[in-house]
Amino acid sequence: MLEKQESQYEKVILIGLITKDQDEAKSAEYLDELAFLAFTAGGEVLRRFTQKLEVPNPKTFIGTGKMEEVKAYIDDHDISTAIFDDELSPAQQKNIEKILQVKIIDRTNLILDIFAQRASTSYARTQVELAQYEYLLPRLAGMWTHLERQRGGIGMRGPGETEIETDRRIVRDRIALLKKKIKSIDRQMWVQRSNRGALVRVALVGYTNVGKSTLMNVISKSEVFAENKLFATLDTTVRKVVIGNLPFLLSDTVGFIRKLPTQLVESFKSTLDEVREADLLLHVVDIAHPSFEDHVNSVNQILDEIGSKDKPTLMVFNKIDAYRPEPWDPEDLTMQKTSQHYSIEEWKNTWMARTNGDALFISALEKDNLAEFRKIVYDKVREIHITRFPYNNFLYPEEFYE
DSSP states (O other), rough: OOOOOGSSEEEEEEEEEBTTTHHHHHHHHHHHHHHHHHHOOOOEEEEEEEEEOOSOOOTTTHHHHHHHHOOOOHHHHTTTTEEEESSOOHHHHHHHHHHHEEEEEHHHHHHHHHHHHHHHHHHHHHHHHHHHHHHHGGGHHHHHHHHHHSSSSOSSGGGGOGGGGGGGGHHHHHHHHHHHHHHHHHHHHHHHTTTTOOOOEEEEEBBSSSSHHHHHHHHOOOOOOSSSSSSSOOEEEEEEEEETEEEEEEEEEEOOTTOOHHHHHHHHHHHHHHHHHSSSEEEEETTSSHHOOOOHHHHHHHHHHOOOTTTEEEEEEOOOGOOOOOOOOTTOTTTOOOOOOOOOHHHTTTTTHSSSSEEEEEEETTTBBBHHHHHHHHHHHHHHHHOOOOOOOOSSSSSOOO
């Protein structure tokens, strides 16, 4: 896939808040993620704006003085889009747009836009379109007049590109039609899942861009699309995998993210059914990301929302090859000594291995420690298989693993 030329990127700015619930460090971290989202969608971030407020301004999200500063920068640098780190209310979006006179996108709309880019199958496109319409419905009054002025680019893909949906009734009818279509496809997918037989089902779950698709390719020896961008995978991919002589089904699911729009959780319900119906979850974590603990918590929260938090789970800490510890100062006796790359044994002595039950440390890209990964997954799947087929154990004796 060719990289876009710099001239093709939209010039965007990011706007976030430092509040009583979100300190400066957390705000900076969220804006880092927002910048990656903007890049994935096709934006070039020229500047970030932050403001300290107890709570967001109910009318304009940020204060009057900061808004004037943002407006001056937009006018001086020919900015086309302002992206806000939190979901804006319809009133906020309309008010901000009147002041800044540019395209206004919030985090939810940005994520929906990336999903619209990434949707490659009819089912994924239908799910994304439903989520977009449900997001746009309460914003129709302000959105459509804006779309008459400026079309295309980030946040404008999908339903916003046609004029026929300018009427609320038509949009509601479209939502009803999409829900009916999804319900029909859901029934077909349920039949497909039920026809897979009694094979043990294993699902890869995790934050977006943690390496699930790369791991899927390594384990199943398939060519699932993998890219160093957010939400590279939208459609669930299911492959039959054999470790030793023990077959099972492995599914690669859509990545999760903090502040995942509720519209997407609902419209991607059937996709998430692969997680709900799995016998074993492989929770993949990017150990090299400085906020991987928050990522784990976000994934667990979504798993809880879809009723899958208590499923048997194996924590898979990926990207150990990319981990970079803080520089060690031998003069500082309070600092723990580390190496550039921990050995597997050293990883096993870390708190991650102790506090998350079953944990593995691998690099899917570099194929580090995959032999142990296969052995433990084999043991877990075999344990489930024996429970399901207690009289067929002789078919899969443990010594056949090698």
